[in-house]
Amino acid sequence: MIEQRFKCPNCGEIASFYGDPGEQTVVSCAACNSKGRITIPTSGQNNNYAIEVSHLTKVYGDLTAVNDISFSVKTGEIFAFLGPNGAGKTTTVEMIESIREPTAGSIKLLGRDIKTQFNDVKEKIGILPQEFHSFERLTVRETLVYFSNLYKKKADVDEIIKSLDLTSHKNMLYRNLSGGLKQRVGVAISLVNDPEIIFLDEPTTGLDPKARREVWGVIAGLHKKGKTVFLTTHYMEEAEYLADHIAVIFKGKIIAEGTLEDLIRNYGKSSTLHIKKCKNAAEVIEMLKQEGYDEVSSEGNGDIAIKIDYKERVLEILSHLRHDCIEYESLDIRRSNLEEVFLRLTGSKLTEDKQ
Amino acid sequence: MNFKIVWMDFIYSVKGWYRSRGGMFWSLAFPVILILLFGAIFSGVGSSKYTLYIQDQDQTEMSKGFNATLNSTKLFNINIVKTDVNVTSFIKEKNIKSLIVIPKGFEQTIKNSFMNPSARVNLSFYFDPSEQTTTQVIRSVISSILQEMNKNLSQGRTIIGVSEISTITENFNFIDFFLPGMIGFTIMQGAIYGSIERNTKYRKDGILRKLLTTPITRSEWILAKMLFMMFLAALTTALITIIGILVFGMTVNITPLAIIILIATSFLFSGMGMLIGRFVKEEETADTAAGAISFPMMFLAGTFFPLEQMPQFLQTIAHILPLYYVNEGLRNSMIYMNQTESLINGAVVIIFAAVFFISGVLLTKWKED
């Protein structure tokens, strides 16, 4: 028998169940009584959650910046906390890092309640605060040595410098580094104690695409080493590219959660078929609507976009077009992305500064 | 307390400071330039030329009349010394060049002189023999006034005389006054601005947040920073003192009490900086606020110019300013070698330091909202 924690999909309550690995069982939630089937995982240790957050709330005056959210982050995964400016990402992550005091709720890091045992986990976490700016007049290497000296457990600083490709800059003063390098040093600082969990608050905001890719490479590398990464971002591509698990936060609430596939399957149609330069677009749209495609839209210029949930639908649509002898210039199918998921969930766009 | 962490942080602070031209300038070059400049401008200028102090122990019509006569000559800048002040130590402390005491019974003796021809009263004239001109001027003015009075009172018989007392104080001049002030001022500036930087810039840059999640404790962090402030204080003091000795041939004593006052000063103004940084969040605004507090304080506390030259109400204000006690304490212990006074000043500085530093630490917000 092993203990397994589950989060109720209905109310977010986290509860423990006992069972043998691989066993399937029907359980009911102690808080809201909803029933569900769970499978005790075959692999995995006793407690395979690095971060467990339940009913976390933060109130600032009239504003509820974080509103009763619950989630768990599995050991070894990259968890992306995705949301627009002001959604409550920093407030949440800084409560988990014990920098801010929650109004309500509880947080466990590596199984320890941070309210009472935060000092025990300090050695095991590494954080990069949002818009972090280190000591101006220390070199890259000195900065890393400084922070690593604060810990008992020390990673090899030169190893970190090498793995983050900072070797040629290690003797430069921090203040003279470019924005991208500063962020990379920031990530490097969060690694000096060889932590189990790494928190990165918007590590790529304000970077150009090349520098962003470089930071992504670093984060993906951490994942390979088995580190748990908690990442906040307002870039869809970042979450799509890096995350194993994504929570979408909006106005202090988690409005969707799951793997990228889950989110797209549950909240977006999986693909969009674009018909370019269709001769009689208006008629075709009318026809498709009658055939039961409810998300058909004109994109001007005779272009038509049709949301579809199965690939097989493409063939169906094509046969309709052929049957009615419709002329068009080209077709293309695009897979849905998080942008669309977000648009559907909130009715607004996530980012204005997409590139 | 992990002293390895404290020491490490201290070393890195020194490194960062050493590489910062601004930091080096304000903590070393600026005070040196100022010392050389002011020293050159004011060299040889005694601090109280033609200034006459009077203690009127008699407080009668007659003694006041004498004062008024002296005043009407318009030759002196006359300062009244309270009757309960011990003139000998007053002269020593304030480095007074000329002082006249009108003894108790001045009027009575003059009245008696009509009946008793042998009645006689002496004014005491304390003078600094090294100030020959001043002494000469005052001596001749007094004697001509007395001559006139004696003539009127008794047709020439001497009723009022003068006994002269030479005060062999050391001949202090402006640079002696200025140097301790410069030390106190520089340490104050370094401590206030340093602690503002840590409480505003480091907060904005996320360094404080980052540190909260590392094993360094608040006391280790504070201790390391205070160590750094004391390092700066020591460096500043040493440099300014060496210049005083080599360039101006001063006698400067680094006494244990002076060292204690210097340490307390670092704590005092670090605490003040924390308080400013606590209530003014922006670094630039906080720096402005610090300037608005420290510059007037610098003038009002008699840092660069003797308080005696200021109006009475400003002198009163000076006595509530912590920097005043730093200045006086350093002067008394390093230059004038006046142990009692410097002990009192030192005690006041320590009390101020405790209050400011403790409230600074307690009121600083370490966590975020």
Ligand SMILES: Nc1ncnc2c1ncn2[C@@H]1O[C@H](COP(=O)(O)OP(=O)(O)OP(=O)(O)O)[C@@H](O)[C@H]1O
């Ligand atoms: N200390 C504070 N006092 C008052 N309100 C605050 C405070 N900190 C955050 N807020 C508010 O809480 C909300 C969430 O802020 P938060 O910084 O967590 O957002 P975020 O998702 O990190 O945004 P960004 O992408 O801009 O970093 C915002 O409306 C913000 O104005």
Ligand SMILES: [Mg+2]
């Ligand atoms: Mg944020």
